[in-house]
Amino acid sequence: MSKVVVFDHPLIQHKLAIMRDKNTGVKEFRELLEEISMLMIYEVTRDLETEVVEVETPIQTCKCRKLAGRKLAVVPILRAGLGMVDGVLNMVPAAKVGHIGLYRDPETLEPVEYYCKLPADSTEREIVVVDPMLATGGSASAAIKFIKQRGCSHIRLVNLIAAPEGVARMQADHPDVDIFIAALDEKLNDHGYIIPGLGDAGDRLFGTK
Ligand code: PRP
Numbered sequence: 001m002s003k004v005v006v007f008d009h010p011l012i013q014h015k016l017a018i019m020r021d022k023n024t025g026v027k028e029f030r031e032l033l034e035e036i037s038m039l040m041i042y043e044v045t046r047d048l049e050t051e052v053v054e055v056e057t058p059i060q061t062c063k064c065r066k067l068a069g070r071k072l073a074v075v076p077i078l079r080a081g082l083g084m085v086d087g088v089l090n091m092v093p094a095a096k097v098g099h100i101g102l103y104r105d106p107e108t109l110e111p112v113e114y115y116c117k118l119p120a121d122s123t124e125r126e127i128v129v130v131d132p133m134l135a136t137g138g139s140a141s142a143a144i145k146f147i148k149q150r151g152c153s154h155i156r157l158v159n160l161i162a163a164p165e166g167v168a169r170m171q172a173d174h175p176d177v178d179i180f181i182a183a184l185d186e187k188l189n190d191h192g193y194i195i196p197g198l199g200d201a202g203d204r205l206f207g208t209k
């Protein structure tokens, strides 16, 4: 069974409260999503491997630690996942970026793939899939299925807000993928929106409604 980590850090919760507010505009919403993504990736990467290296300071040499092992690739689920990429790259500038385009059919709520381009060496990388919302879990589950079909096996999922239904779906479909979230909300409404959630993340991020 995969691990579900909820970040209850006061800074993350404060920023998320502002994002949830229906009166928060596009500019602030976008900035806050980037800031929260930056804070979250700091913890999401806590278990990355390091190796001891020798560094010569102006005073003397000393043993330090540097990242070793698998490098990162961040893969946003289009569109709303794009809002989390810069936050990740601020902390891990050398990460490569893949893209998966999925939209949720408004009738069936099923995910439809319209784009997938991953870094050439993504099978060698630690893949961090990002998307602000985990609702039914259909989009994340499908995205991760497509990523696995391309040979990747080290994958973690980072969302801002999750519904219990989405977490259950992910854990059933991908028990090997740990999930990192800022909030676990109550449930879904009849239209597949998270309650209380923050509304449509893509529309709020890009101002399309
Ligand atoms: C939203 C969100 C997730 C998906 C979550 O995207 O960003 O990708 O819904 O819902 P699910 O867990 O039930 O699949 P949407 O399909 O609205 O597309 P968009 O990002 O292009 O707005």
Ligand code: URA
Pocket (backbone or CB within 6 Å): 080, 133, 135, 192, 193, 194, 195, 197, 198, 199, 200, 201, 202
């Ligand atoms: N997608 C969103 O953007 N918001 C939700 O609440 C559910 C799916």
